[in-house]
């Protein structure tokens with residue numbers, strides 16, 4: 337009986353440690369069973385999309401960082417962003433932040449659809465790419481990293497992103 341109690345205590349401690357870690361980003365994590373999108377390497381280039389002002393807010397210590405950018409569908413058909421990856425980063429996910437009853441929550445986004453000509457901004461307190469540096473040495477403030485995005489229809493596009501310090505608020509500041 338005593339052993340059972342010990343196991344429960346250990347589980348509770350682990351759950352709390354995760355909650356504390358998630359809170360460092362200022363949100364609550366909800367990863368409810370979503371799969372990360374696979375990149376096969378056989379995708380075709382999507383040229384009808386334009387990325388700009390991409391930057392990464394680098395959080396040290398193996399904790400999740402976030403990437404922000406603007407994108408525009410420059411084509412005549414709708415496009416759907418479904419995944420992202422970058423060298424030297426792990427656990428990359430499309431996320432959105434929503435505020436419910438004054439509490440900021442974060443959850444996975446399956447896809448972001450842009451109609452022809454439409455633009456979208458990934459920015460603090462809204463949509464963002466969650467990503468974690470593969471190691472303390474892998475990514476440094478001032479680096480330029482390439483984010484590769486996957487779209488429905490086996491298409492990919494990429495953009496260069498500036499790695500900025502944890503206290504940065506936007507691409508410019």
Ligand SMILES: [Cu+2]
Nearest residue numbers: 431442464466
């Ligand atoms: Cu997030």
